[in-house]
Amino acid sequence: GQNIDQPTEMTATEGAIVQINCTYQTSGFNGLFWYQQHAGEAPTFLSYNVLDGLEEKGRFSSFLSRSKGYSYLLLKELQMKDSASYLCAVIKAAGNKLTFGGGTRVLVKP
């Protein structure tokens, strides 16, 4: 099976940086995804990492270390609209399915 762990909740200040960690244990790993989900809405795709290293997209960056089974999502210059849950998900090689972590709720305070 697959085991994916993320912190339940984090709080940060507007303009600051927050790092959301995700650790996973799975055989046949083939990629890791991050999604953003605002309260009451569907998740939206943020990033995909399949190789080790950092992927940057504007204020959001995602990092992967396959050997450590570890990823993080970095949110810079936090804005109030970044208050949401952030979901980490893993896909196995030749797989059709994503397995999601429980999500990390980020609260941005003024």
Next chain:
Amino acid sequence: SQTIHQWPATLVQPVGSPLSLECTVEGTSNPNLYWYRQAAGRGLQLLFYSVGIGQISSEVPQNLSASRPQDRQFILSSKKLLLSDSGFYLCAWVGLNYEQYFGPGTRLTVT
């Protein structure tokens, strides 16, 4: 561009009543399609996925079923709803790198 539709947006149903939720995709052919359920404050639970017409894989034994009568249509059903079926139901399709794109969801409350 691809779009995914779900209806209804919200639904309140009594225990023991039937259920039918519909998902349709536009702008793509033969997509992999998925049904998830999200209980309040929880993560996403994969219920069913389909790689083609009439092909359904079930992930969790329960009183729900799924069907794919057409290439871009995916239906979630139940003959008798339970209280525990309440939740946010999401349909998704898969992009080129296996990333999944979600529909707007159906919020189901079983009373």
